[in-house]
Each structure stands twice: as C-alpha cells, then as structure tokens.
Amino acid sequence: MSVRESEAVVVSTNYSFIGYIDEELNGLINELKGFREEIQTVEKCKAHYFKAREYYKHIEFFVEHVSPIQAKYKINGALVPKFAEYEEGFVVDPCGFQKIEEQLFSGDELIISDLEKEVVQLIEVFQELKNGYATIQLGKHLYLEMLQLQLVRIASMNLNGYDATFTKTNLQEVDWNFTSMQQIVRCFKSEIGNNPEASKAFKSVLKSIQDAQKTLQKNSDFDSFNRLDFISVELEDVNRNLVHLHRALGLPWSEHKQALKLNSERLFSPETLNPQFFSIYYSDQSDLERQASLGKLLFYDPILSANNERACSSCHQPDKAFTDGLRTSQAFNRDGFLDRNAPSLINTLYQKAFFYDGKAYQLEQQIRDVVHNEKEMGSKLEEVVLKLRQSEEYSALFKAAFTTQKDAAISEYAISKAISEYEKSLIAMNSRFDRYLAGDKKSLNQREINGYNLFAGKALCGSCHFFPVFNGTVPPYFMDSEYEILGTPATNENKGLDPDKGRYLVTKVQKQMYAFKTPTVRNSELTAPYMHNGIYTDLKQVLQFYQKGGGEGFKYPVPNQTLPFDSLQLSDYEQENIILFLKTLTDTAGLKQAPFKLPRFESKPQWNSRTWGGVY
Known part of the structure; x- marks a missing residue:
C-alpha cells in the first residue's frame, strides 16, 4: 500500500x-x-x-x-x-x-x-x-477532500471515456460513485450535534448528491449525455456543499502541497488551481512580481542569444498565442529549421513536463535547454550572465528583483528564475467556455455545447486532453503528463510515419517509440499549424486524422499506437461542432504585448541597436 x-x-x-x-x-x-x-x-x-x-x-x-x-x-x-x-x-x-x-x-x-x-x-x-x-x-477531513477530488475525477476522466471504454457504462459508474459519497457523508451525522450550520450543510450535501443521481438516472446514453451542464451545475453544487460542511464542522484543511485549492467553493475555476504547486519554487518568498517583470524583459531581449538577434519571443510571439505560425521554427542564424513545431506558452505552467518529448521537468530547465541549444539560441547561460552584468539598467533590475540574495549580482539561476516567473504569468483561463462554467449560460450556443459533449464523449478527445486544462497533465493530482503514440505522418498526405522518435529519445524505452506529450487544445484556434511537426494547417485536417484512426487507420504500421485504430464515426456536422467548441477555448486577453524599450549597455553601444523580440 x-x-x-x-x-x-x-x-x-x-x-x-x-x-x-x-x-x-x-x-x-x-x-x-x-x-x-x-x-x-x-x-x-x-x-x-x-x-x-x-x-x-x-x-x-x-x-x-x-x-x-x-x-x-x-x-x-x-x-x-x-x-x-x-x-x-x-x-x-x-x-x-x-x-x-x-x-x-x-x-x-x-x-x-x-x-x-x-x-x-x-x-x-x-x-x-x-x-x-x-x-x-x-483524519476525518480527508474523507471530505477525497470526495471533492472524486468530483474532479468524474468531470475529467469518468465522463470522458477514460475507462469503461467498451461497455460505455460511465454514467452508471458515476452513479455508483455518488452512492458511496452518500455513505461517507452520512458518517458525519454523529459529528453535527447542536450545530445548525453543520446540520443545514449536511442535508444540502445529501440533496445535491441525490439530485445529481437523478440526472444520471434519467440519461443512459454516454455519447449524448450533456456532461457540460452536469459539471457546471450538479458537480459544482455538490462541491460547494461539501466545502460548507467541511467549514461548518470546523475541520482542518490538508496542508500538503497539491494542485487544487479544495477550500474553494468553485471546483472548476482558475482560482482553484494552485500555480505554485507546478513550480519547484513552491516555498520561494521572493518578490515574484518583480522577477516576472524582469523575466518579461529577458524574454523579449535577443541579448540571450549568441548573435544578439534571437529572443525567446522569436518562436513564441504574443500575437500568435505565443507560437510562431511556422510548421517548425527557424533555426539559429537562419540555418534551416528545427525538427518540431513551437508550442504555445499560454497556461504552460499547468504541466509537469516540457518539450514534446518531456525531457525537462521544470520551466527553469526548459529555459536552460533552449539557451544552450546550438540550433535555437546558440549561447550559454554563463555567457549571458557576463553580458548582462555590463548593463547598469539590468544590474539595478536584478538587485530589485532578488533583494538580499546573492543572485542580485546576476546569476544563471536568476536569469532562469526570472524568465520562468514571467512564463508562469501567461495564464488565460477566462475563455467563453470558462465563463459558461462560471454560470454565464449565454456565453456558449447549443452547437458549441454539443461540441464539448462530443469532444468528451463520442470522439474521446477528453480522455487525453483532460478537462479543465485540456492538456495531458493527469487530474486530479496533476503529478504526471501523458504521452500518446498517434502515428503522426511525415506530411499532410498521410502516407507514412514521421521519423521523429519522440519520448523514446529521452527514455530509450521501446514502447515509447514515437510517443509525444499531449499538448493543450486551449487557444488551438490561434496556434496553427498543428501536430509536433506542424503538418496540418487547420483544425479540420486534425479532426480528419483522428476520425480515420491515426497512422494505423491510414494503413501504415505504427508500433504500439495508443489511438484507437478504427473510425470515430463522426459526421461532418459533428466534426464542425467539435471545432466550434475548440474555438470557445480561445483567450489571450491581456497577453498581447506592445514593443517596449530594452535596457541599454553603456560599454557596448553596438548592442543597443538590438531589436525588441529579435530579428527572426
């Protein structure tokens, strides 16, 4: 155990x-x-x-x-x-x-x-x-928290076809989940005593669970079930009442580090996600806002590259949802192109692995790898440190962001830390879809709602792109990332497997040959072209790839493909609805940046002509 x-x-x-x-x-x-x-x-x-x-x-x-x-x-x-x-x-x-x-x-x-x-x-x-x-x-409080986590599991996995793949008895199984919830809640009856607030919350929890069961029992078809309304109404209601009961009984809340703030009355909201859980600097008491502000300058400053012409934002442009719009990014010194497509950095915080092959486990490590890559920045952090120390403006900014720390003198750690804090600030969780979950029922139309229900049901997209972040970070604990073998073709003609070995290059595990981390589909409307090699130019092409059953469906061999080989049996109209739903996840509010003045270098006047965001 x-x-x-x-x-x-x-x-x-x-x-x-x-x-x-x-x-x-x-x-x-x-x-x-x-x-x-x-x-x-x-x-x-x-x-x-x-x-x-x-x-x-x-x-x-x-x-x-x-x-x-x-x-x-x-x-x-x-x-x-x-x-x-x-x-x-x-x-x-x-x-x-x-x-x-x-x-x-x-x-x-x-x-x-x-x-x-x-x-x-x-x-x-x-x-x-x-x-x-x-x-x-x-502790008794843990039982209530476990029930809350089960609500997340229901929304993100059970209702998304993660299990019961052949029988499709998911709705019946969720009903069974709720039966046990009632049993556990009833165990608290002896704790209520003469506490009227606890008594009210106790009854409310049981009623909300029973209401959820009634909804499930009225619906038997997994594919057509309106899971979106079930999540936003019934599951949120059960969670709210569990929180009220928890508080009314005066029980403590777990203090261990976790991804979800369970004392929140809303379970499926941006505020419930704990940003610092996803960082190795969970207990860092530094001035994170100043570090993020410094990191923003560094992100757009080509001074990090060996030739002072290439910035982080060269491949992650804010007007393209922090991608670059290219099939694969241009290489350092314009010497060809990289092997993989540039992923969006919006909500990049909410994962435990970085790069398509998952070779980095923290943003800080990811930053180092990019700077040191000969085909990306062609530099070394130790060289960047020496360059930045020649700027009085940068020196002052580092001192302000890392007050009383040795890193105020500019260090490799401070550079990575500052950029990572900026990237962590690129959070956009207020899309029309999110507003619908929050109660704004006018933010989505019926076709978009149907699109989500198809995404999570018949199309099985949600069994890999987990609600509510919609990437491969597995809820409710968000401790690991999923990798899938899709059989991605080398070109959009779908005639043969792309030679990129993906996760295998990191683990050397044969069964992970051609496996790639599941990216988020949030802002996918803005992040074309698609797939790790950028072969598809629009979302319809992507849907057609899955509709056909991936590489195996196109009749070329794919070792250990994890995607179902057979057709999803989606009509054109259903595919259109899924695409309409995906567009409801678009949200870049406040993340588009206007050019600003970069810090000057007094002893290196030639560096002061460098271009905000890089030349290419």
Whole structure:
C-alpha cells in the first residue's frame, strides 16, 4: 500500500469510515472469486464483472487517493502501457479492470487462461489493500477532500471515456460513485450535534448528491449525455456543499502541497488551481512580481542569444498565442529549421513536463535547454550572465528583483528564475467556455455545447486532453503528463510515419517509440499549424486524422499506437461542432504585448541597436 505520506499522520479514527471501505472490499474480493469459479461461462463472467466494478466504484475515491500506484498500474489504468517516471525503464502493460473489460466485451476471441490471470491478479491486489487498510488511520477531513477530488475525477476522466471504454457504462459508474459519497457523508451525522450550520450543510450535501443521481438516472446514453451542464451545475453544487460542511464542522484543511485549492467553493475555476504547486519554487518568498517583470524583459531581449538577434519571443510571439505560425521554427542564424513545431506558452505552467518529448521537468530547465541549444539560441547561460552584468539598467533590475540574495549580482539561476516567473504569468483561463462554467449560460450556443459533449464523449478527445486544462497533465493530482503514440505522418498526405522518435529519445524505452506529450487544445484556434511537426494547417485536417484512426487507420504500421485504430464515426456536422467548441477555448486577453524599450549597455553601444523580440 502506498499511502500519501503527509496524510498517514492522523488525529483520530472513525470505524464507520474505514468500516465501510472494508465491507466494500469484502464484497469486491468475493465477487472476483465468484468470477474465477465461473470463468468458463461468459455471461456469468460479465455479471460478476459488473458487480465487482460497482464495488470498486464505491471505493474508487479512497483507493485512488490512498493507493495511487496500485490504482494506476494494477487496478484501473487506461488500455495503454503505463510508464513510471519515478523508475527508469519501468513499464506496465494494460491490466486490471480495463483489460478484463476488453477481454469480455471487445468481441475478440476470449482466452480463458488470460482472463483468469487478470482476475487472480486483481484478487491479490485487493487482498493486499484490505490487509493494509485494516490499520490505517486518517483524519476525518480527508474523507471530505477525497470526495471533492472524486468530483474532479468524474468531470475529467469518468465522463470522458477514460475507462469503461467498451461497455460505455460511465454514467452508471458515476452513479455508483455518488452512492458511496452518500455513505461517507452520512458518517458525519454523529459529528453535527447542536450545530445548525453543520446540520443545514449536511442535508444540502445529501440533496445535491441525490439530485445529481437523478440526472444520471434519467440519461443512459454516454455519447449524448450533456456532461457540460452536469459539471457546471450538479458537480459544482455538490462541491460547494461539501466545502460548507467541511467549514461548518470546523475541520482542518490538508496542508500538503497539491494542485487544487479544495477550500474553494468553485471546483472548476482558475482560482482553484494552485500555480505554485507546478513550480519547484513552491516555498520561494521572493518578490515574484518583480522577477516576472524582469523575466518579461529577458524574454523579449535577443541579448540571450549568441548573435544578439534571437529572443525567446522569436518562436513564441504574443500575437500568435505565443507560437510562431511556422510548421517548425527557424533555426539559429537562419540555418534551416528545427525538427518540431513551437508550442504555445499560454497556461504552460499547468504541466509537469516540457518539450514534446518531456525531457525537462521544470520551466527553469526548459529555459536552460533552449539557451544552450546550438540550433535555437546558440549561447550559454554563463555567457549571458557576463553580458548582462555590463548593463547598469539590468544590474539595478536584478538587485530589485532578488533583494538580499546573492543572485542580485546576476546569476544563471536568476536569469532562469526570472524568465520562468514571467512564463508562469501567461495564464488565460477566462475563455467563453470558462465563463459558461462560471454560470454565464449565454456565453456558449447549443452547437458549441454539443461540441464539448462530443469532444468528451463520442470522439474521446477528453480522455487525453483532460478537462479543465485540456492538456495531458493527469487530474486530479496533476503529478504526471501523458504521452500518446498517434502515428503522426511525415506530411499532410498521410502516407507514412514521421521519423521523429519522440519520448523514446529521452527514455530509450521501446514502447515509447514515437510517443509525444499531449499538448493543450486551449487557444488551438490561434496556434496553427498543428501536430509536433506542424503538418496540418487547420483544425479540420486534425479532426480528419483522428476520425480515420491515426497512422494505423491510414494503413501504415505504427508500433504500439495508443489511438484507437478504427473510425470515430463522426459526421461532418459533428466534426464542425467539435471545432466550434475548440474555438470557445480561445483567450489571450491581456497577453498581447506592445514593443517596449530594452535596457541599454553603456560599454557596448553596438548592442543597443538590438531589436525588441529579435530579428527572426
């Protein structure tokens, strides 16, 4: 068992919480044992599968939080190989519930020995968890927080086809999630006493959960379900009432570092995301605003390059949503072009890996790699330090931004830190889509709403581009980034695989050959051309690529493709709706920059003619 370290220290134990988990585990294990005993009869196996699945969905909120490694790698991971970033070369092939579902419901030939192997492994995992949970002690406040995190999991994964891929029983499974939420909330009844505020919140939570279940029970079709309204109304209502109950009971909030501010009454809003969680400088008490202001100057100043002609903004231009509009960016000294397309930097903060191959794990590392790359900046940070120290203006700015620190004298760290703080400020989460989530129901029309429901449902886009950030950073903990093997062609003629090996170049793991990090689709209206190699000029071409089933769908071999090979069966009208939805994610307000005066160099007058934003 892998309990989150900061949560294993506890104030008190309440049997009703862990007792409920234990009872559900007993039922789950017994159901799986019955599955194994009747494994020769397919229909009985299916019945056991659904019952075991129900038991698991009752405790999913708990297992995912307390035992995340087992949940991801052994119990309920997606039907693609999983790669553990914490252990070099560690690969787990699809297993657990999703593998069993594929065996039972895909229509492929059923091999009983393989099915039995999966069932036996699940029994062993759940028995191990049951033994470990017998002595676990968790603070009561954590149960309420786990329920909030489950709401995020429902919105971003369960309603997006992340699991139940073949049965499409996602709505039923979310209903099962809510059944367990009611049970956990009822465990707090004894805590209420004569507290009228807590009593009111307690009743409100239960009612909002029941209302959500009624909505689910009125809808049985996964593809047509209006998940957008369900998220913005029912899920937000449940979250708000959980927060009220938490406060009314006087329970503490977890102090460990996490991506979501769970004491927020809105769960799906920019304010709920914790920017500093995504940075290695979480506890930095420096003047971050001054550092960001300094970083902005450095970002647009070609002084960082070896020839003083190329700036960060050369490839990340504010009027193009911080891309450059080229298929692949121009190389240093105009010597050809780079291998990959320049991604947008808007909301770049909300991820745990950078570059298409994920070779950098912090923005600061990403900045260093770009400056040192012979084809990008052609420079060295140590050389940039010596250059900047020759400017009285820059020296004063560094002293102001890094007061009382050694980096006030200008250091490699200070340069990277300042630029990263500026890039972290490039947040745009007030699109029409975001305003709809906030309650402005006039901000989207029906076709755009339908587009989102297709994106998250039938088209399965949302199972890789996770709501609400819409990149591959996996919610609700946002600890790792997903990589996908799509079979991206070398050209827009779709005749053969692009030779770029992607993530494999970093990990040397064969099953990550041609894998690339999932980018955000926010502001995708403005960031053409598309794909890591920039081969598609418009969103319709991108949709057609997915519609056909990626590289395998175009009949050229793609090792380990993670994209479904078959057609998505989307009509032209449905594809248009998805594109209309994507355009609702456009938001660059306040991020377009006007040219400004760059700092002067007293002893190097020839440097003072350099161009804001670079020459090329």
